Amino acid sequence: MTQKEFQKLLEKQRQGSLNKAEENLLEEFVNRLQQNQKHRRIDPGDDHKKRIRKQIDQAIDAHRHQRRLLNSKVLAYVSGIAAVLCISFFAFRYFSVEYTSVTTGKGEQRSLVMSDGSKIWLNANSSLTYPVNFNENRNLQLTGEAFFEVFRDEQHPFTIKTGAVRTTVLGTSFNINSYDPASPVVSVRSGKVKVEHTNTGAKVYLVKNQELVFENANSPVTTTGNLQDIMLWMQKTIVLNNTSLLKTATVLENSYDVKIDFADPSIKELRITGKFHDEPLETVLQSIALINHLKIDTLSQNHFMIRKNAP
Template sequence: MESTPEQAMNIRRRAARAEASVWIVRLHGPDRTADLEAGFRAWLAADPENGRQFERVTETWEAGTAPVAGVARLAPRPRALASSPARQWLLAAALALVFIGGGLWSANYFWLNPTYATGIGEQRIVRLSDGTRITLNSDSQVAISYRAEERRVRIDRGEAYFDVAKDPARPFLVRAGDHQVRALGTSFNIRYEPTRTMVTLVEGKVTVSSLPDRLGADIQTPLPVEETILAPGQRLVVAKSKPPQLDQPRLDAVTAWRRGEVMLDKTVLAEAIAEMNRYDENTLVIDDPAIAGLKISGIYHTADNETFARMISKLYGLEVLHHSGEIHLATAHTPASN
């Protein structure tokens, strides 16, 4: 059963509160660094709910310690107002336990393995603590797992564009189903579907590796096998029960979704509609199988299936009907002659 908007908001709020509790512990701990503070600011910017929950947790924190002003909470407090470091640490740790309810492990889990997702028609930019930026397409989800020796991301569904920050000491690994992409500092696009995975390299260099089936969906994986090295402009398409295919598509077409567009080039109508439906809950439906093979070209706005249907209907003389939130395309009926 799908969660209601209210339930989803409660889950989001609890996750943000748990993460905020861990940030309180880390920021008042003995190992605070400039990188930690930068990561905290990136976390705040990632979601407005993060800031709201951090303020809430901070209010409770301040009730047991001296006042800390604004975002200057990141700045050292005057010694006359501050508690001892040991007391600060104990209070912060206790506060984290109170807010997450399930113990400090849960908060650490959220902080170490955050998940980011988008709904249909939504896009989101996620800035990670190392400077890497991930742009999520419509109806997509990724899970992050950063460690001291490596940076891991798992794509659970959808599509994402990666601008990876260079860090030779920590390889950047992205898993999509049974394949893994390895990069250091580069830009690439991954589209992950149930039946195929497409990796397109924009700049830099990546290797794409197959992974044994026995690994399942675990984000932690051993060394991959069967590597393919991509050059800028190349795309690797791996479909189930088919050999891998390497081609060179138009990069502006592959990344058109980042501009809110879909670029079609002699695409059959059935495939064009499947692509447009990724971005709009007003689903397009083909009523007449005879029109499914019509070839469609052009640039169309995402999340605007109504306009797409009108344009296609004028181009091919189709009829547009609306039923229960769906937009149906059918062959227009020609009036009978007298």
């Protein structure tokens, strides 16, 4: 969010014309301003700055007592001179943070070694945004899927935001799949992570071999088992475990940079199980057709249609 966009949202809030999406965006931004305050050292320097600091602390204390109501949150910052100073001070510091992004196309994967020593593998059709000064600010934004090996630093927690879900760790290895933003999946290979849903307040702690998915973005469901298959995408292996053809098509589209359509919507709910290690797309499609008695039409080099096979 730019400073201009932030000011525009504040003005719309004052006028009572915010829509639901804008309310959520402003609520999230105010929370992030608080988080930045917690991890930064502030040197007042003179009496004026000391007064500002005192006013900031008073505004934050008032805000914390009303944290569940967006209007109360924002009003705690914008009512009175102290609140105006608070917003101006925090916004200046926030907007001064530089961010960079890494994006992969369909059929592409990338690995990163961060400045703090953490390692990240980014799956196809995914993006990762993080601060340039990563050693001091380890807050990332993920779209798609990535696997993380996090360097432990108790002074700077490692946080990944995927839609309305926030995952926080100190040092561990885990996978996040957020191709479906409504139902992100967090899978832990080692260590311990905290997963929070910022809209519902749900909070779950996961340890080794535990996996969590927010069904319909509300109810967290945790399972335990051997999760090695979850990470096989880093070895160019596609794992299907009673997976619907609709979800399978999405996996193949991301992995091979193709388009897959269905001639009959009922086909989408058929299921398939199997592993395909660095196989040509034609081999995978032939297996799908054989198992489910289907036919694959090639519409172009990168466009396929799945239909029922005539009896």
